Amino acid sequence: MRLEELKRILADASQVFVLTDENVAMYWLPELKHWLDCERAVEIVVKAGERNKTLDTARLVWDALLKHGADRHAVLVNLGGGMITDLGGFVASCYQRGIRFVNVPTTLLAMVDAAIGGKTGVDFEGCKNQIGVFAEPVEVMISPVYLSTLPERDLYSGLAEMVKYGFIDDSDMLQVNECNYEQYLLRAGEIKKDLVERDFKEEGPRKVLNFGHTLGHALESYTMNAADPLTHGESVAMGMWCALWLSVKQCGLDETVLDDYGPTLRMLLSLATTEFDAEDVDGVLAYLAHDKKNLAGQTLFVLLEDIADPVWDQEVPESLVRQSLEALFAFLNQ
Numbered sequence: 001m002r003l004e005e006l007k008r009i010l011a012d013a014s015q016v017f018v019l020t021d022e023n024v025a026m027y028w029l030p031e032l033k034h035w036l037d038c039e040r041a042v043e044i045v046v047k048a049g050e051r052n053k054t055l056d057t058a059r060l061v062w063d064a065l066l067k068h069g070a071d072r073h074a075v076l077v078n079l080g081g082g083m084i085t086d087l088g089g090f091v092a093s094c095y096q097r098g099i100r101f102v103n104v105p106t107t108l109l110a111m112v113d114a115a116i117g118g119k120t121g122v123d124f125e126g127c128k129n130q131i132g133v134f135a136e137p138v139e140v141m142i143s144p145v146y147l148s149t150l151p152e153r154d155l156y157s158g159l160a161e162m163v164k165y166g167f168i169d170d171s172d173m174l175q176v177n178e179c180n181y182e183q184y185l186l187r188a189g190e191i192k193k194d195l196v197e198r199d200f201k202e203e204g205p206r207k208v209l210n211f212g213h214t215l216g217h218a219l220e221s222y223t224m225n226a227a228d229p230l231t232h233g234e235s236v237a238m239g240m241w242c243a244l245w246l247s248v249k250q251c252g253l254d255e256t257v258l259d260d261y262g263p264t265l266r267m268l269l270s271l272a273t274t275e276f277d278a279e280d281v282d283g284v285l286a287y288l289a290h291d292k293k294n295l296a297g298q299t300l301f302v303l304l305e306d307i308a309d310p311v312w313d314q315e316v317p318e319s320l321v322r323q324s325l326e327a328l329f330a331f332l333n334q
């Protein structure tokens, strides 16, 4: 959809709301309203960070929509990172049984992953994405201009999801780093869109996008209330190391793939300060029980037989999962 067409949709809407977080509001809210010719839009600004991707925040947004008389012809523009696009997509798709929404991703991670594909939701009882729906935005407007204000640590977080595409689909993307990522932006979006088109409801091939996320989500939830929580990408980067370790043990993946990933993992974690040791293993494993990808009590993983050759719904014994975490923490403490 061209910008002009989007402007027309917004002009024809009964009302336009822009949902964003306090950091993004500071840098980009006036600019966005100007670019979209929607100075009249109502601003809804929520607290930033994963800890606020909750039903309580969703309720605040629903309250604001109701207070301003939003009807079913209103449009919600989600301006922010994955926290905002997940939350806003969920809020919009439930409000009056669904109003239209537009995603304007402002983090690298949201541009290459979270804003695309229609998965929306909030965390619940400390567990990731437990409440949510599949709902597609009417448009995703991607522009690298927003990255000029993105903190470096959040840039690395997005790089982790790009590396994921390298493992599951296109080995060229394993070369991505903080200097060259712009050249891979388009390709990353294509890989995600292709998988979503083939399997919107994640019943088969789309599951490969969860590579690194089974333990990644457990690590993210485990550190959510720590003094310095892991970012989503850092958690996934660690989860991918474990998934590669398990792939070597269970799927015959060449061990050199795991060895080669070591320096990349250290780069992706270079700004994280949380330290782990063997005593953290039980705490992380406790969160696996809540993971949506578990079926009948079994923890299911996406693993690799080779680079760009993923297999999904892989059952892994808990003892092996435990060993992979112990091996990860030992590697990080070397």
Ligand SMILES: NC(=O)c1ccc[n+]([C@@H]2O[C@H](COP(=O)([O-])OP(=O)(O)OC[C@H]3O[C@@H](n4cnc5c(N)ncnc54)[C@H](O)[C@@H]3O)[C@@H](O)[C@H]2O)c1
Pocket: 021, 022, 023, 024, 027, 048, 049, 050, 053, 080, 081, 082, 083, 084, 086, 106, 107, 108, 109, 110, 113, 114, 115, 116, 117, 118, 119, 120, 128, 129, 146, 147, 148, 149, 150, 151, 154, 157, 158, 231, 232, 233
């Ligand atoms: N729906 C999906 O398919 C999908 C896929 C991957 C990740 N996710 C979700 O995405 C979330 C992570 O997304 P994220 O990494 O974008 O986190 P985020 O939205 O929390 O943003 C990270 C930080 O960057 C700040 N920020 C955002 N844009 C900025 C900008 N341009 N300039 C300055 N600061 C900016 C935010 O205020 C926040 O503090 C997680 O909740 C994860 O579960 C969803």
